Amino acid sequence: MIKITLPDGSTKTVSKGTTAIEIAKSISEGLARNVLCASINGETWDLNRSIQQDSSLKLYTWNDKEGKKCFWHSTAHIMAEALEYLYPGVKFGIGPAIENGFYYDIDLNGKTLSSEDFTKIEEKMKELSSKKLIFERKKVSKKEAFNYFKTKGDEYKIELIQDLNDGDITFYSQGNFIDLCKGPHIQSSEKIKAIKLLNVAGAYWKGDEKRKQLTRIYGISFPKQKELKNYLNLLQEAKKRDHRKIGKEMELFTFSQRVGQGLPMWLPKGTRLREKLEKFLKEAQEDAGYLPVITPHIGNKQLYIQSGHYDKYGEDSFQPIKTPNEGEEFFLKPMNCPHHCEIFAQKQYSYKDLPVRIAEFGTVYRYEQSGELHGLTRVRGFTQDDAHIFARPDQLKEEFINVIDLVLFIFNALGFTKFKTQISLRDKEKKEKYIGSDENWKKAEEAIIEAANEKKLDTVIEYGEAAFYGPKLDFMVKDAIGREWQLGTIQVDYNLPERFNLEYVGSDNKKYRPVMIHRAPFGSMERFVAVLIEHCSGNFPLWLAPEQYIILPISEKFHDYAEKVSRFLKKYDICGPIDYRAETTGRKIRDAEVSKLPYIIIVGEKEVKENIITVRKHGGIDLGSMKINEFKDLIQEEIKSLIKFNN
RNA sequence: GCCGAUGUAGCUCAGAGGUAGAGCGUUUCCUUGGUAAGGAAGAGGUCACGGGUUCAAUUCCCGUCAUUGGCUCCA
Numbered sequence A: 001m002i003k004i005t006l007p008d009g010s011t012k013t014v015s016k017g018t019t020a021i022e023i024a025k026s027i028s029e030g031l032a033r034n035v036l037c038a039s040i041n042g043e044t045w046d047l048n049r050s051i052q053q054d055s056s057l058k059l060y061t062w063n064d065k066e067g068k069k070c071f072w073h074s075t076a077h078i079m080a081e082a083l084e085y086l087y088p089g090v091k092f093g094i095g096p097a098i099e100n101g102f103y104y105d106i107d108l109n110g111k112t113l114s115s116e117d118f119t120k121i122e123e124k125m126k127e128l129s130s131k132k133l134i135f136e137r138k139k140v141s142k143k144e145a146f147n148y149f150k151t152k153g154d155e156y157k158i159e160l161i162q163d164l165n166d167g168d169i170t171f172y173s174q175g176n177f178i179d180l181c182k183g184p185h186i187q188s189s190e191k192i193k194a195i196k197l198l199n200v201a202g203a204y205w206k207g208d209e210k211r212k213q214l215t216r217i218y219g220i221s222f223p224k225q226k227e228l229k230n231y232l233n234l235l236q237e238a239k240k241r242d243h244r245k246i247g248k249e250m251e252l253f254t255f256s257q258r259v260g261q262g263l264p265m266w267l268p269k270g271t272r273l274r275e276k277l278e279k280f281l282k283e284a285q286e287d288a289g290y291l292p293v294i295t296p297h298i299g300n301k302q303l304y305i306q307s308g309h310y311d312k313y314g315e316d317s318f319q320p321i322k323t324p325n326e327g328e329e330f331f332l333k334p335m336n337c338p339h340h341c342e343i344f345a346q347k348q349y350s351y352k353d354l355p356v357r358i359a360e361f362g363t364v365y366r367y368e369q370s371g372e373l374h375g376l377t378r379v380r381g382f383t384q385d386d387a388h389i390f391a392r393p394d395q396l397k398e399e400f401i402n403v404i405d406l407v408l409f410i411f412n413a414l415g416f417t418k419f420k421t422q423i424s425l426r427d428k429e430k431k432e433k434y435i436g437s438d439e440n441w442k443k444a445e446e447a448i449i450e451a452a453n454e455k456k457l458d459t460v461i462e463y464g465e466a467a468f469y470g471p472k473l474d475f476m477v478k479d480a481i482g483r484e485w486q487l488g489t490i491q492v493d494y495n496l497p498e499r500f501n502l503e504y505v506g507s508d509n510k511k512y513r514p515v516m517i518h519r520a521p522f523g524s525m526e527r528f529v530a531v532l533i534e535h536c537s538g539n540f541p542l543w544l545a546p547e548q549y550i551i552l553p554i555s556e557k558f559h560d561y562a563e564k565v566s567r568f569l570k571k572y573d574i575c576g577p578i579d580y581r582a583e584t585t586g587r588k589i590r591d592a593e594v595s596k597l598p599y600i601i602i603v604g605e606k607e608v609k610e611n612i613i614t615v616r617k618h619g620g621i622d623l624g625s626m627k628i629n630e631f632k633d634l635i636q637e638e639i640k641s642l643i644k645f646n647n
Numbered sequence B: 001g002c003c004g005a006u007g008u009a010g011c012u013c014a015g016a017g018g019u020a021g022a023g024c025g026u027u028u029c030c031u032u033g034g035u036a037a038g039g040a041a042g043a044g045g046u047c048a049c050g051g052g053u054u055c056a057a058u059u060c061c062c063g064u065c066a067u068u069g070g071c072u073c074c075a
Helices: A020-027 A029-034 A065-086 A115-130 A142-152 A155-162 A225-241 A243-249 A268-287 A301-307 A309-316 A337-345 A393-413 A438-454 A495-499 A525-536 A556-570 A585-594 A605-610 A628-642
Strands: A002-005 A011-014 A037-040 A043-045 A055-060 A101-107 A136-140 A169-174 A177-180 A194-204 A213-222 A298-300 A329-332 A356-365 A381-391 A419-425 A459-463 A472-478 A484-493 A515-520 A549-553 A599-603 A613-617 A621-626
Touching (some): A011 A020, A020 A029, A020 A037, A020 A055, A037 A065, A065 A101, A065 A115, A065 A169, A065 A177, A065 A194, A065 A213, A101 A194, A115 A194, A142 A169, A155 A177, A194 A225, A225 A243, A225 A525, A243 A525, A268 A381, A268 A393, A268 A525, A301 A309, A301 A329, A301 A337, A337 A356, A337 A381, A337 A515, A393 A438, A393 A472, A419 A438, A438 A472, A438 A484, A495 A515, A549 A556, A549 A585, A556 A599, A556 A605, A556 A628, A585 A599, A599 A605, A599 A628, A605 A613, A605 A621, A613 A628, A621 A628
Parallel strands (some): A002 A055, A549 A599
Antiparallel strands (some): A002 A011, A037 A055, A101 A213, A136 A169, A169 A177, A298 A329, A356 A381, A381 A515, A419 A472, A472 A484, A484 A515, A599 A613, A613 A621
């Protein structure tokens, strides 16, 4: 007999060789029906795999990440079986579960596949899953594994087997399909009730751009048809919120082929929105002791050689422009830090002056690969809400915490209340990717980890994700429909101050090296506005909306009164258009609602006579009639309540 | 940059080897209206660009550019 410990601490004594599904059954029928996979002492485990020793057991259902992953991974195998049936000779790379669904990388021997082929693959998958195929685990020797895939002619699997140790190789089979796989899998394919293939894309074998590109098919599956429907609705909702679509509809920004790829142009309404954000941030930064500066859009090549950026990115950036006579070379500014270092360097600072916080909405230009460009989130010219803090080493932690507080304040004011953070450290195996001494890296990494701990941030640590000059703390916000976006970043840097030979005078009259913090709460104005659009679906909070209202005169006779109302509100920086069209009021209301204007003001005979306006809020909420002055107060109150200043 | 898809009116899209169509928008006129689409008429397109095949190409083929789904990258 062996002892099984359950997550709640309770124990069960069962006979040796029992399985997780048997234990689930002994707990409840319902659990047995819903359980998808298990873990034994932390190792994921098939439900029908025997347990040989005292163990702690966890059972995973669809409500657990592990359960979903197992479910999707099994669906990937079903897809592979369908593909093998439909395209004999197809070779398989890897086919894992991902955050939402699964994919399988396949080699079709030069044949291409498009989304039009999905229907028939899905049908075959549905047919297979309804056959109640059982997933079976089999331990094989390395030799057996080799022979199987050699006979089958699948060089990818052979390559995978080469990296595995003899003794931990397993095959899983279902129906007519056998795959090299660590598992675990669900017991039977019948649980997979809803399947949808989503898209097809190229993907390099082992993520290496020098190696063969395989065809990757993405899909998702669910235990219930209804859940698939919900998921597809979510995708549709995401599509509706797409900032590229809303940006066009609301005339916020545009691109032009003639101007160039990835170079956004802000239209008047988008500019109003962006300037309001900048104003908000400038005020917050002023309160936090930042000093605004403005630096040029280009910088001498020498500057970037000194900073190390040239070495790292020189070849892969926009190439330098030259002066016609002297042949001096200048780069479009790809970041603001070297300029800010030079600003710090031109004055002598005492230890009492630090920290010095230099802030700039600095527009930078980076050559992004053409395939990388995407709406406003990935562009070649953008404006960072950048600042560089030069601090004494003893101030680092406190100052880092100050920055975290500022970022959190800004997120909160903008309605991003859910977020995660990631600490990005360097890849210790590949130190050549980074500049600076081990000691500096150690100090910088420790400072970030300590500050994050002190602020009790929910963090994950990622190795190899640091910038080349220092580690960073990145903020990932969750938007209204649960998607995550990376926004702000805070980075600690001991290296640039060294490269620029920056110094301050200590209390002992000796020179010391400051430490630098790079930080950008939004990241870039472009990216942030994109995220904001998708978060609020274009229904901006009143204080950011490019226009707060539209005035609808009932007929031509009331145009003058409409203009009078508009002039009054304009004095209080409350702006909006007047709908002069010879349309019915119903029509004007509809159009105003569709264009997401926060307030609709209706003026007609009654309003003129009583010197009032009738107000309707976006979404069909009738606020009735009021004095213009009352409306002004209402708007100002609402704006005040939306910006949650912390003092 | 790589693989796949796409490119037709201001916008959203349909279409076919014989030089184009819808809805919305826009313009003009009629209607002067009270809480989600009033009516009529008109304007608007080298069918992304450059080659090729063909009697004939916007349609088929090739290339370029751009957009797009991914991969790789992201100071």
